[in-house]
Amino acid sequence: LFDLSTVASVGKDVFVDSWVNITRPHLVSIGSHTAIDWGFHCTVAATIGDYVHIGPFVTAIGGAEGRLTLGHFAAVAAGVRLICGGDEHAGYGLVGPTIPERFQDRLILAPITLEPMASVLTNAVIMPGVTVSIGSVVGAGSIVTKTTRPWTMYLGSPARPVKERPRERMLAHAAELGYEID
Ligand SMILES: CC(C)(COP(=O)(O)OP(=O)(O)OC[C@H]1O[C@@H](n2cnc3c(N)ncnc32)[C@H](O)[C@@H]1OP(=O)(O)O)[C@@H](O)C(=O)NCCC(=O)NCCS
Numbered sequence: 001l002f003d004l005s006t007v008a009s010v011g012k013d014v015f016v017d018s019w020v021n022i023t024r025p026h027l028v029s030i031g032s033h034t035a036i037d038w039g040f041h042c043t044v045a046a047t048i049g050d051y052v053h054i055g056p057f058v059t060a061i062g063g064a065e066g067r068l069t070l071g072h073f074a075a076v077a078a079g080v081r082l083i084c085g086g087d088e089h090a091g092y093g094l095v096g097p098t099i100p101e102r103f104q105d106r107l108i109l110a111p112i113t114l115e116p117m118a119s120v121l122t123n124a125v126i127m128p129g130v131t132v133s134i135g136s137v138v139g140a141g142s143i144v145t146k147t148t149r150p151w152t153m154y155l156g157s158p159a160r161p162v163k164e165r166p167r168e169r170m171l172a173h174a175a176e177l178g179y180e181i182d
Helices: 168-176
Strands: 028-030 045-048 059-061 067-070 081-083 085-087 107-109 112-114 152-155 160-164
Touching: none
Parallel strands: 028 045, 045 067, 059 081, 067 112
Antiparallel strands: 085 107, 152 160
C-alpha cells in the first residue's frame, strides 16, 4: 500500500492503493474512513475529508500551486479529471512544462472544491475554479465550467442542471454518523 507516513496528515481507517502517484504528499491531508483507489495521479495540494471515495484512474492536475478540496462524503468516480490549473492554450506563449520561461504560456490556476456529499461521476471533467456545491451531482462524461447549485444534478457538456437531488435521507444518515452537515 501507499506509504501514508509521507502525507501532511491522515486520519484513521484510510485506504490508499499501492499504485498512486501523489507527487507532493507533504501538501496532502486525508481525513478518516477515506479510500483512494488505483491510479490516482495528483500533482496538487489537496485536503481530503472523511468518508471520501476517489475511484480508479482519477487525475488531479495543476502543480504545486493547484488546490483541491474534497469535503466529507464526496465521491469521485473512475476516470474523473480535476483540472486545478494548466496552460491557457490561447496563443500567449508556447505550451508545456519544458518551454523556457520567457516563451511560456499563461497559466490558468484556480482551486477546485467538492463540497460535502458532492458526487462527480465517471469520466467527468471539472475545470479550474469550479465548486461542485454541497450535494450536487455531475453525471458521467459531463464537463463542468461553472460552480453548480447545491443538491442539483448536472449532465452534459457544458453541464446543465437537470433535476434536484433529495437531501433529507443523506443528511439524516450523516447525522447518525456524527456529522452535522448543511
Ligand atoms: C447522473 C446519473 C446517475 C443520472 O442517472 P438518472 O437520474 O437515472 O438519469 P436517467 O438515466 O433517467 O437519464 C435522464 C436523462 O438524462 C440523460 N442522461 C443520463 N446520463 C447522462 C449523462 N451522463 N450525460 C448526458 N445526458 C445524460 C438521459 O439520456 C436521459 O435523457 P432523456 O430524458 O432525454 O431520455 C447517470 O447519468 C450517471 O452519470 N451515472 C454514472 C454512474 C457512475 O459513474 N458511477 C460510478 C462508477 S465508478
